[in-house]
Structures are given as C-alpha cells and as structure tokens.
Amino acid sequence: MHPGLPGWICPLQAFTGIPCPTCFLTRATSAALTGNLADSVRWHAFGPLLAAGLLWWSAQAIRRRELLPWRLRTRTLIWITAALLSYWALRLGLSFTGFNAFPNLAAP
Template identity: 60%
Template sequence: MPVSLTGYLWLKGLHPALPGWSCPLRALTGVPCPTCFLSRATSAALSGDLAGSLQLHAFGPLMAAALLWWSITALRSGALLPRPPKPSILSWGLATLLAYWALRLALSWQGIAAFPSATAP
C-alpha cells in the first residue's frame, strides 16, 4: 500500500490531470483545511519540483520523504507499519501543521495570497 500511494503521487506529479480528491472542507465552507494542497505539494516533490512543492505547501517535501521512507521500510520488513510512530513525534507534527495553517489563514485574511489558487496543478 505505501508503495502504491507513493507511486500514484509521483505519477500525479508528472501528469496532473490524473484524478484526485478535492478538499471537502474547502468545498463546503471555502476555508482551506490544514492539508489543503499537501497532496499536490507531495506530488511535486516526488517528481523533483521542490520549489513548486514549497509554493503549494511547506510540508510537501517532508511528506514526500516520509512516504519514501515508509515505502522502503514496508518493503524491507513486509509489514504495513514496520514501526509505529512515537506519539511525541505525531503530536509535534500535528501542532506544527496546525500552526502553519493558522499562519496561512491569518495571512490570507490580510489579503496576502498564502494559499495557491484552487486550479493550480
């Protein structure tokens, strides 16, 4: 499963017209969620476009690296979750993601384009 997900996101970075999911929160409320544009940013990072990835979402390259690590580790061990992540790392990651989202929201409410347009590849 991790290899399939990573492979699909890599292909989506090369061929943006491949189907994907839109953010339900953004579709219902117009407010982007903390992970809005993260899939596109991860796809861009996996296909080698680090600058484009960072423009979409700062966590894109980090997520791409995590997916590659997960895929390699899962293949080597034969287990879907070879090592459960430490709760402290998950908590830190979630807090950082929420802080980044709050900053982007605050900037966009000030008229600064902190989120790309919804039609960005």
C-alpha cells in the first residue's frame, strides 16, 4: 500500500476479487502529486492525468473564486467513463493472461 494512505479495500474487490475501474487511482494520484510519476503510472495510468486535472481545477477555482469554476458536459463524462472502463478491461484481460496488470496491494 501507499505509505501515506489508509488501507481501505475496494468493496467490489472485497466481494468479487476483481478490482474496480478506479482501484489504485487514489494512490496513483497521490504519487503523482508528490512527484513520483513512475509509481503513479504503476498504480494506475490515469493518476498523472487526474493529478494534473486537480491542480488545474484548483487554480481555476482560486482564480474565479468559485468551488465549481465550470460544469462538466455529459459528453465529457461519457468519454471519461468509456476511457476508464476500456483501461479496466485491458488490465483485466492482461491479468487473466498471467501479466500482473494490477499492482500488489502489499507493495510499497
């Protein structure tokens, strides 16, 4: 587990043994925000993207003095969801062929 984060288990993984599409994304984002991009990508490929998005969102919110500086379009949310599900399906497929596509929870 990432040393700075609590050891919560994903409910989907706890019930089915299959990680969810966002499993390890919090750890990946945390690693990216602390400058550890190699570990971030190892945890989840979207970690650096989410970290950059959070930094940009924060800058916009401060600049505009609004918590929600803009609204996300439905089309954008559909694309994000499709990308997450596609990445998840790829990782699942790779893990079933013997490739370790999901990092071990016990690894630092």
